[in-house]
Amino acid sequence: MVGLIGKKLGMTQVFGEGGEVTPVTVIKIEDNVVLDKRTADKNGYEAIVLAVSPMKEHRANKPYAGQFKKKGLPVLKVVKEFRCEGVDWEVGSEIGVDFFDDIRYVDVRGVSKGKGYQGVMKRHGFAGGPAAHGSKFHRANGSTGQASYPSKVLKGTKMPGRMGADNVCVQNLKIVSVDKDNKCILVRGAVPGPRKGYVVVTQAKKKR
Incomplete structure (x- = not known):
């Protein structure tokens, strides 16, 4: 599906007529x-x-x-x-940004922020062990295999490793407004990637 390349400028918020707050991401469409x-x-x-x-x-x-x-x-x-x-x-x-005049919902694709090598608590949300002085189990992942059968680490076991820097697609984000003067669109919610990172914006596949 055809779309456009944009640059994520960051997040802000938009106030509605009734005072409701909508978090939006500003995407510059060069x-x-x-x-x-x-x-x-x-x-x-x-x-x-x-x-x-x-x-x-x-x-x-x-x-x-x-x-x-x-x-x-x-x-x-x-x-x-x-x-x-x-x-x-x-x-x-x-x-240019006129492409989005008749589009209400978009899918945004980008590369998520890279976190480097991380442990299981940050990477997978493990609870960790007791924090008391007597505990010798704090942030480790614990046992990963079996004592006898099959005596190996199964594929897919949650372990420490590289986190982030993945291709991510966020679907069905609503276009709150189109700023033609500044060549920007404001979409509701967050999109992947750091500030000034490039993203691909296409018309939503699942929602019109």
Whole structure:
């Protein structure tokens, strides 16, 4: 499904007429440039390739910069491909925040914040052991295997490890308002990723 690339600016709140508070995330929608089109005849499927955020050309390697030079476009930092059919956007055209005028709910995809290597209490919510001085079991995960049969650690056992930095999709977020002057949309609730992180915003699949 076609969508646009945006940048998460952070969270704030919006007050309604009755004084109710709505937590919202501000997503800046820079003008998305159509870099390329995939066709069924040439590529075996249909898709649109979008790019945003100017970058210095000397920071890009030759193969990356070459795809922009081939189309006569400036080098852009973020490139995403959207599987879609029947989209008639031309290469080089710019798609802005007006795309969301008739859309009420969106799905937002991004990479969640990376937490590094974490223990089971932070990673899986384990309760931990007693905090008293006599206890020798505080934040450890305890036994992970069996004494006799099958005498191994089963796959999927919750253990310490890398946490975060996962691809996350948050569905059915309501668009509270569209700020065309600042090229931003305000969606209800939180979206994955840090501030100034890039996200992909598409029309919600499950809700209209």
